Amino acid sequence: MKLISNSYQKALHLSNLNKELKYFFERFFNESQRLTDPTYGFSGISFEDNLERNFFDVSYLGVQLRFEFNLCIGEDGVAEGNIYCSKESPNFSKEKNIIGTFKFDQAGKTNFESDNDQETVRLQYQAIEIISHFIYLSATKPLINK
Numbered sequence: 365m366k367l368i369s370n371s372y373q374k375a376l377h378l379s380n381l382n383k384e385l386k387y388f389f390e391r392f393f394n395e396s397q398r399l400t401d402p403t404y405g406f407s408g409i410s411f412e413d414n415l416e417r418n419f420f421d422v423s424y425l426g427v428q429l430r431f432e433f434n435l436c437i438g439e440d441g442v443a444e445g446n447i448y449c450s451k452e453s454p455n456f457s458k459e460k461n462i463i464g465t466f467k468f469d470q471a472g473k474t475n476f477e478s479d480n481d482q483e484t485v486r487l488q489y490q491a492i493e494i495i496s497h498f499i500y501l502s503a504t505k506p507l508i509n510k
Contacts, residue, residue, distance in 0.1 A: 385445040389433040395491035
C-alpha cells in the first residue's frame with residue numbers, strides 16, 4: 365500500500381468538512397423535533413439526541429428509527445453527508461433493517477426527488493417531510509430476524 369501524500373493535511377481537511385456537514389445534520393435533528401408539537405398530530409413521538417455520536421433516534425408507533433450521519437467523499441472528490449435510517453430492535457439484526465439512505469451536500473441539498481422537479485429537498489427545511497417519509501417506509505418493511 366502506498367502512503368497517501370499530504371495525508372495529515374487531507375485528514376485535517378476532512379475534519380473541517382465533517383464539521384460543516386454535521387452542522388446540517390444537527391439542524392435536521394432540531395427541525396425534526398417540531399413534530400413533538402401537538403399541532404402536527406404525531407401524538408407520542410419522541411426524539412433522543414446522540415448527536416455527539418453522530419445519530420439520533422425517533423420513537424413512534426412502537427418503532428424506534430435511528431438516523432445516523434457519516435462523511436463520505438464521492439467519486440468526484442466532493443464531500444457529502446450520508447444519512448442511514450434503520451429500524452432498531454435488540455432482537456433483530458441491524459444490518460438487515462436499513463429502511464433507507466440519502467445524501468446531502470455542503471449546502472444541505474439532498475438527493476431526494478420531489479413531486480415538483482424544480483424543487484430541491486433541503487435537509488434543514490424539509491426535516492418534517494423527511495422524517496415522515498421514513499416513518500411511513502418503516503411500516504412497509506418488517507424487521508428481519510437474526
